[in-house]
Amino acid sequence: MQNILGPRIPADEWQRRRSRYLLPTLLLMLAAILLAASIFTPYWRMTLHAPQYPKGLHVQAYLNRLTGDVHEIDGLNHYIGMRPLEEAARLERSLAIMMTSVLALLLIGAIFIHNRWAALLALPAALFPAGFLVDLHLWMAHFGQNLDPHAPLSSSVKPFVPPVLGEGKVGQFTTVALPDTGLILAAVAALLVLAALWFHRAAYKPLVDQNIESPAIGANNHEA
Amino acid sequence: MKQQSIQISSNRRSRPKPRGRSPRRTLGSVPALGVLLAVMAGCGGGEQASTPAASGSAGGAATIDQIAAQRELTPDDVRAALLTYQPSGRIDDYVLFASGGHSGQVFVIGMPSMRLLRSIAVFTPEPWQGWGYGVGQDILEQGDVEGKPIRWGDTHHPALSETAGDYDGQWLFINDKANARIAVIDLRDFETKQIIKNPIALNDHGGTMVTPNTDYVIEGGQYATPLGWSYAPLSEYNESYRGMVTFWKFDREKGRIDPQRSFALELPPYWQDIFDAGKLVSEGWVFGNSINTELATGGIESGNAPFEAGASQRDADYLHIIDLKKAEMVFAAGKFEKVKDFPVISLQTCIDEGILFFAPEPKSPHGVDVAPKGDLIVVSGKLDPHVTIYSFEKIKKAIADKKWEPEQYGVPVLDLDAVVEARVEVGLGPLHTQFDDKGYAYTSLFLDTQVTRWTLGGDYSKLHPESAWTVAGKINVHYNVGHIATAEGDTVSPDGRYMVSMNKWSVDRFFTPGPLLPQNFQLIDIAQEGDKMQLLYDMPVGVGEPHYAQIIKADKLKPWNVYPQVGWDPHSQQVKADAPTAGKERIERDGNTVNVYMTAVRSHYNPEHVEVNEGDHVVWHITNVDRAQDATHGFAIPVYDINLSLEPGETATFEFTADQPGVFTYYCTEFCSALHLEMTGYLLVKPSQTALAQ
Numbered sequence: 040m041q042n043i044l045g046p047r048i049p050a051d052e053w054q055r056r057r058s059r060y061l062l063p064t065l066l067l068m069l070a071a072i073l074l075a076a077s078i079f080t081p082y083w084r085m086t087l088h089a090p091q092y093p094k095g096l097h098v099q100a101y102l103n104r105l106t107g108d109v110h111e112i113d114g115l116n117h118y119i120g121m122r123p124l125e126e127a128a129r130l131e132r133s134l135a136i137m138m139t140s141v142l143a144l145l146l147i148g149a150i151f152i153h154n155r156w157a158a159l160l161a162l163p164a165a166l167f168p169a170g171f172l173v174d175l176h177l178w179m180a181h182f183g184q185n186l187d188p189h190a191p192l193s194s195s196v197k198p199f200v201p202p203v204l205g206e207g208k209v210g211q212f213t214t215v216a217l218p219d220t221g222l223i224l225a226a227v228a229a230l231l232v233l234a235a236l237w238f239h240r241a242a243y244k245p246l247v248d249q250n251i252e253s254p255a256i257g258a259n260n261h262e263a
Numbered sequence: 264m265k266q267q268s269i270q271i272s273s274n275r276r277s278r279p280k281p282r283g284r285s286p287r288r289t290l291g292s293v294p295a296l297g298v299l300l301a302v303m304a305g306c307g308g309g310e311q312a313s314t315p316a317a318s319g320s321a322g323g324a325a326t327i328d329q330i331a332a333q334r335e336l337t338p339d340d341v342r343a344a345l346l347t348y349q350p351s352g353r354i355d356d357y358v359l360f361a362s363g364g365h366s367g368q369v370f371v372i373g374m375p376s377m378r379l380l381r382s383i384a385v386f387t388p389e390p391w392q393g394w395g396y397g398v399g400q401d402i403l404e405q406g407d408v409e410g411k412p413i414r415w416g417d418t419h420h421p422a423l424s425e426t427a428g429d430y431d432g433q434w435l436f437i438n439d440k441a442n443a444r445i446a447v448i449d450l451r452d453f454e455t456k457q458i459i460k461n462p463i464a465l466n467d468h469g470g471t472m473v474t475p476n477t478d479y480v481i482e483g484g485q486y487a488t489p490l491g492w493s494y495a496p497l498s499e500y501n502e503s504y505r506g507m508v509t510f511w512k513f514d515r516e517k518g519r520i521d522p523q524r525s526f527a528l529e530l531p532p533y534w535q536d537i538f539d540a541g542k543l544v545s546e547g548w549v550f551g552n553s554i555n556t557e558l559a560t561g562g563i564e565s566g567n568a569p570f571e572a573g574a575s576q577r578d579a580d581y582l583h584i585i586d587l588k589k590a591e592m593v594f595a596a597g598k599f600e601k602v603k604d605f606p607v608i609s610l611q612t613c614i615d616e617g618i619l620f621f622a623p624e625p626k627s628p629h630g631v632d633v634a635p636k637g638d639l640i641v642v643s644g645k646l647d648p649h650v651t652i653y654s655f656e657k658i659k660k661a662i663a664d665k666k667w668e669p670e671q672y673g674v675p676v677l678d679l680d681a682v683v684e685a686r687v688e689v690g691l692g693p694l695h696t697q698f699d700d701k702g703y704a705y706t707s708l709f710l711d712t713q714v715t716r717w718t719l720g721g722d723y724s725k726l727h728p729e730s731a732w733t734v735a736g737k738i739n740v741h742y743n744v745g746h747i748a749t750a751e752g753d754t755v756s757p758d759g760r761y762m763v764s765m766n767k768w769s770v771d772r773f774f775t776p777g778p779l780l781p782q783n784f785q786l787i788d789i790a791q792e793g794d795k796m797q798l799l800y801d802m803p804v805g806v807g808e809p810h811y812a813q814i815i816k817a818d819k820l821k822p823w824n825v826y827p828q829v830g831w832d833p834h835s836q837q838v839k840a841d842a843p844t845a846g847k848e849r850i851e852r853d854g855n856t857v858n859v860y861m862t863a864v865r866s867h868y869n870p871e872h873v874e875v876n877e878g879d880h881v882v883w884h885i886t887n888v889d890r891a892q893d894a895t896h897g898f899a900i901p902v903y904d905i906n907l908s909l910e911p912g913e914t915a916t917f918e919f920t921a922d923q924p925g926v927f928t929y930y931c932t933e934f935c936s937a938l939h940l941e942m943t944g945y946l947l948v949k950p951s952q953t954a955l956a957q
Contacts, residue, residue, distance in 0.1 A: 114864060
């Protein structure tokens with residue numbers, strides 16, 4: 040058990056350098072909270088600008104759904120033979136809420152592990168925002184490059200890959216894709232996780248090293 | 264009684280002038296324009312702006328100056344242009360709902376730009392809205408008279424619905440004078456929802472007006488006939504011919520007039536004209552006027568006085584004063600007769616129950632207008648240069664004191680001196696009065712072709728600097744003004760700011776498009792006090808002759824951008840259960856009936872082929888499943904005389920018998936998208952021999 044969970048903090052060490060051990064704990068907790076909160080906010084948004092849409096067309100991607108002018112965008116996309124947006128990332132969307140919750144729980148779990156295995160639990164959360172963007176990019180590339188060759192405007196719009204972040208151009212539309220609240224929360228959480236792991240190592244590595252030299256189990260170890 | 268004659272000779276304008284314009288001044292020397300131009304150019308501070316030279320010195324201003332000089336625009340012209348010009352995309356502050364006269368429509372006009380935003384089809388088929396060419400037939404048919412289709416209307420007086428005497432922006436009512444019909448328009452989608460034919464009156468003029476909470480829509484008749492226009496010779500005019508006023512109960516929940524809870528009053532055959540509902544202190548009362556108390560029956564061809572003379576013999580006609588609350592109780596108590604199955608409270612009952620009173624009024628009146636506080640009623644007779652102002656308080660007192668003499672039909676005529684508050688000599692041909700927020704009243708002068716601004720007394724005196732009951736100013740209009748409308752000017756809280764003069768003649772104001780000339784709506788700035796009123800804009804109306812209009816603050820209207828949901832039926836204002844939706848398109852045959860369930864979306868119909876047999880009865884359901892604002896689709900079938908307008912979300916059903924075999928291309932009649940021309944399909948009607956051979 041000790042091999043998995045890592046050493047407990049000796050009581051005198053806890054009294055002496057409390058903040059050293061609290062810091063990674065708090066950072067991981069905060070990251071978990073941000074990640075959990077991100078579930079309720081949109082991750083990504085795209086605005087399509089065209090002369091005849093003075094207010095633009097907006098679509099927002101939550102982890103599990105799309106909101107905004109999806110119907111209208113699908114309506115326009117049929118001209119170039121793009122499949123309806125609802126057909127994209129179905130598996131990911133069905134699992135995303137559960138997966139993200141698990142990632143947040145893993146972060147909480149990492150708090151209780153005082154050795155290098157903590158990184159194994161925490162790193163998936165750190166990689167999550169990048170993973171989201173990569174997945175989104177792959178879907179957009181897939182959709183943009185697999186247009187129905189028999190669509191009304193297929194002769195005038197060639198297959199394309201709209202940028203997952205930043206500005207793109209399709210026909211008379213300029214697309215502007217931006218990260219939204221959820222992705223920013225997840226990215227901050229990722230940075231917090233990295234910082235937490237750094238401080239985690241600084242706090243617990245000495246204990247681990249010390250335990251390898253003289254393994255001892257203290258009755259009054261403190262649970263951080 | 265306060266009675267004042269106003270000497271207005273000092274106010275008389277110097278007319279006629281060849282073009283009715285003030286003499287042109289040289290631009291460079293006019294300080295006012297200098298200020299304007301400096302402000303426009305945004306150059307310098309107050310110091311420069313106050314210098315007349317600024318107009319000449321600034322680079323940008325010089326250009327504007329040159330344009331103004333080149334176009335011979337006076338400083339007033341430039342001011343008018345600056346007050347009315349709307350840069351592209353700027354929305355107007357006010358919306359004018361004008362009757363469309365013979366067009367049978369209502370016009371919706373943005374103010375102050377005076378841009379026509381749309382017409383609302385009401386009594387007349389109108390192709391752009393598809394009205395009568397596939398949709399709206401059922402509503403148009405509500406207006407049929409004894410089975411005869413009447414497919415035009417003479418719309419006169421629009422009335423916006425009110426809550427506590429103020430416009431609430433929810434409903435609009437309009438009458439058809441020609442056939443005594445009333446229509447209800449829903450201002451969520453600006454579409455007509457109901458047409459109701461008055462069962463006892465042939466024509467109407469005293470409609471529509473609403474009571475302060477839109478409990479009733481008022482419709483007064485005009486030319487007397489026997490009620491229900493049954494036959495009686497003109498020799499029996501006095502005994503058999505009658506006037507009437509109908510109180511239509513409006514059911515706001517349902518958005519419909521409820522004829523079951525409506526009733527009429529039988530009135531003497533005096534040719535009732537306009538009505539207005541009391542408000543605030545006079546709430547529960549209704550006022551009307553009449554133009555033929557002489558009981559003239561015409562007959563110029565037989566040597567009788569023509570109507571125009573016969574109906575103008577007496578010095579006074581009768582102001583009608585109606586206790587609506589009491590009438591309501593009498594109706595509820597069942598004290599009514601039925602004419603053409605419609606409840607009518609008889610003239611005798613009106614007299615016996617104290618529902619109806621008269622007061623003498625200047626002859627040939629047109630306006631009877633209740634002041635904002637509900638305390639005064641302004642009447643103007645076209646043949647008397649005064650407006651006569653009645654006090655509601657005095658009317659109530661005279662009724663209580665029984666200060667009356669019965670007239671020939673027994674209706675109590677209140678003593679004139681006991682009920683008049685003031686008279687103001689306003690000019691020739693006073694016709695209709697509106698109010699503003701500064702204690703002024705405005706009366707149109709048909710003969711003088713002016714609008715006069717005069718001051719109200721009493722509680723209104725503190726709002727204006729002038730003394731009470733005097734003419735404050737006049738403005739020329741072009742030409743022959745009928746009604747006028749000020750911003751929310753017939754409500755309990757008028758806005759002032761703008762007035763529109765609805766002129767019957769335009770003569771030389773526009774390019775002459777042949778002998779039938781447009782009407783002229785003139786926008787007038789009434790924001791300043793005293794005699795400062797400025798003509799801002801001429802708007803030609805070349806579609807019909809509007810009569811009255813109402814002006815509402817634009818932000819009181821809450822129209823839909825698109826219908827709330829796909830499959831929306833505008834008639835019932837809810838989703839139709841069997842409306843075709845995306846993925847549910849189909850063609851179903853049931854014997855000789857073919858049901859087509861079609862959707863329209865940019866840029867195709869589904870299905871694109873519809874095959875039926877000659878003689879089939881085709882029931883065609885079609886939904887515009889687009890949700891983008893302005894993504895309207897049309898749907899036309901040639902030969903079968905079908906054309907729909909389907910706004911985003913709207914569903915419609917139309918039927919026809921496929922009696923013409925052949926190939927018919929249906930297509931979208933609204934330019935909806937880049938591939939709009941491709942939005943088409945084939946209706947194949949197989950000739951019956953082929954059908955039999957199969």
